[in-house]
Amino acid sequence: MASVRIEGVSKSYAGRSVLPSLSLEIQDGECFTLLGPSGCGKTVLMRLIAGFESPDSGTIVIGGEVVASALTAQSLPPDKRGLSMVFQDYAVWPHMSVFDNVSYPLKLAHTAAAALQERGRRAIDLVGLGGLETRLPSQLSGGQQQRVALARALVSEPRLLLLDEPLSNLDANLREEMRFEIKALQRKLGITILYVTHDQEIALGISDRLAVMDDKGVLRQIGAPQEVYEHPADDFVFRFLGIANFLPVRRDGAAFYIGGSDAAWVGPAPDKQADQFSAGFRPSDVLLSRSGSGLPGIVRRASFLGAQVDYLIDIAGTLIRAALPSHECLERGLLFVEGDPCCVGLATVQWFVGDMTSGARV
Ligand SMILES: Nc1ncnc2c1ncn2[C@@H]1O[C@H](COP(=O)(O)OP(=O)(O)OP(=O)(O)O)[C@@H](O)[C@H]1O
Numbered sequence: 001m002a003s004v005r006i007e008g009v010s011k012s013y014a015g016r017s018v019l020p021s022l023s024l025e026i027q028d029g030e031c032f033t034l035l036g037p038s039g040c041g042k043t044v045l046m047r048l049i050a051g052f053e054s055p056d057s058g059t060i061v062i063g064g065e066v067v068a069s070a071l072t073a074q075s076l077p078p079d080k081r082g083l084s085m086v087f088q089d090y091a092v093w094p095h096m097s098v099f100d101n102v103s104y105p106l107k108l109a110h111t112a113a114a115a116l117q118e119r120g121r122r123a124i125d126l127v128g129l130g131g132l133e134t135r136l137p138s139q140l141s142g143g144q145q146q147r148v149a150l151a152r153a154l155v156s157e158p159r160l161l162l163l164d165e166p167l168s169n170l171d172a173n174l175r176e177e178m179r180f181e182i183k184a185l186q187r188k189l190g191i192t193i194l195y196v197t198h199d200q201e202i203a204l205g206i207s208d209r210l211a212v213m214d215d216k217g218v219l220r221q222i223g224a225p226q227e228v229y230e231h232p233a234d235d236f237v238f239r240f241l242g243i244a245n246f247l248p249v250r251r252d253g254a255a256f257y258i259g260g261s262d263a264a265w266v267g268p269a270p271d272k273q274a275d276q277f278s279a280g281f282r283p284s285d286v287l288l289s290r291s292g293s294g295l296p297g298i299v300r301r302a303s304f305l306g307a308q309v310d311y312l313i314d315i316a317g318t319l320i321r322a323a324l325p326s327h328e329c330l331e332r333g334l335l336f337v338e339g340d341p342c343c344v345g346l347a348t349v350q351w352f353v354g355d356m357t358s359g360a361r362v
């Protein structure tokens with residue numbers, strides 16, 4: 001196991017900053033996810049930690065050992081850092097069998113034949129590929145090939161595993177299954193995992209803690225999944241972790257009126273001082289009814305998605321998304337069609353300073 005400490009690490013290419021001074025600490029044995037949009041610098045950070053690139057400034061410490069320091073121009077080669085990395089495209093060698101693919105790092109390290117056999121088989125069993133040792137990658141499914149890449153990364157018993165979006169090529173069901181398996185593997189082996197992805201569902205599902213990075217390579221928030229989801233540091237984090245709805249807020253003294261409502265909000269008020277607020281909420285926070293109290297809206301689009309029904313609702317010119325469990329829609333007569341009037345209540349809101357309603361993603 002190994003902790004990772006990144007202190008003031010920056011990286012530019014041809015004068016263009018990709019990572020501005022980034023600091024981050026990952027605990028021993030933790031599954032930590034770096035979540036950020038495409039192009040924000042996730043792979044660059046992984047390559048810096050792995051040792052394929054050197055930082056322009058700052059220090060990288062793994063398990064208490066300085067592996068890269070811009071100040072002293074010190075850099076430990078990748079194979080001396082005690083880590084393994086599974087890349088975005090998880091390339092397995094097409095001409096090599098499952099066993100040869102997995103045991104290749106041991107061969108490179110001149111591991112004795114008996115130990116190579118034993119450790120190769122153990123890594124293959126670990127990812128559930130026992131019995132497929134002699135197959136070629138072309139005789140495997142995408143998910144099985146992904147497991148080969150994972151076994152190859154685990155065979156050298158790394159103290160730190162770097163996973164760069166390793167599930168992006170898999171279909172939704174396999175992705176979910178592999179997510180649980182990676183988590184189970186991490187628990188079993190007790191290794192430290194740094195996982196990077198732009199998929200918020202994976203990040204929330206797999207991590208002990210996660211960091212949300214913006215498109216400029218700046219860390220906006222670090223915390224446990226629930227903490228970051230329920231208490232986003234700012235609107236960037238809120239938008240990035242799921243579908244974000246915003247309604248304008250009018251303030252009258254201590255009373256807050258959301259979305260043109262004439263009834264004051266009765267839940268918790270903002271804990272910050274500002275002239276202007278927006279109320280943010282998720283589709284699942286919407287309480288929908290046919291008539292009654294709440295904001296009057298018009299259903300603009302209704303999509304049946306199996307487990308839930310997704311509505312696009314126009315509230316006095318602002319579009320919001322609502323998601324209701326399908327069984328609730330059926331039981332409570334809430335299967336709306338396009339053009340239906342409805343009433344929108346809110347179970348909870350998060351307060352954001354400023355007007356977020358312009359350019360809101362719906
Ligand atoms: N060797 C390089 N030379 C020049 N620019 C680079 C180099 N490597 C990465 N970049 C640039 O750095 C930025 C961050 O790239 P990076 O690959 O880290 O993004 P990412 O967050 O991994 O995105 P994705 O989610 O799409 O994989 C991009 O603008 C990219 O073009």
Ligand SMILES: [Mg+2]
Nearest residue numbers: 042043088164
């Ligand atoms: Mg990348």
